[in-house]
Structures are given as structure tokens and as C-alpha cells.
Amino acid sequence: MHENFHEAIDEEESDIIPGNIVKCISWGYRIGDKVLEKAKVVVAK
Structure with a gap:
């Protein structure tokens, strides 16, 4: 994940x-x- 483009929600x-x-x-x-606007994503734990 790239923090400049994605926001982990x-x-x-x-x-x-x-x-x-x-x-x-x-x-x-x-x-x-x-x-x-950053993409809103779900990331793996």
C-alpha cells in the first residue's frame, strides 16, 4: 500500500x-x- 495514494479504512x-x-x-x-482524493481500501491483517 502506498500512503500517498491509499487510505486504509x-x-x-x-x-x-x-x-x-x-x-x-x-x-x-x-x-x-x-x-x-485518496482511494479508500481494506488491508490484510
Whole structure:
């Protein structure tokens, strides 16, 4: 997960590496290098 582009809003038990994104709740937006809104994601515990 890249903190500049994603905001972790929850954690979930998963078989994948902890801290990796499990699912995306809402998409983020950016124009060029400027982030307008971070993506809201759920990450693995």
C-alpha cells in the first residue's frame, strides 16, 4: 500500500501479506502528480 495514494479504512483477516490491499472501497483521483482524493481500501491483517 502506498500512503500517498491509499487510505486504509479497515483491516481484514486474509491469506495475503499483512498490509497489502484486500479490496478497494472507493477509487481515488489524481491529476498528474497531484492527488485530489485518496482511494479508500481494506488491508490484510
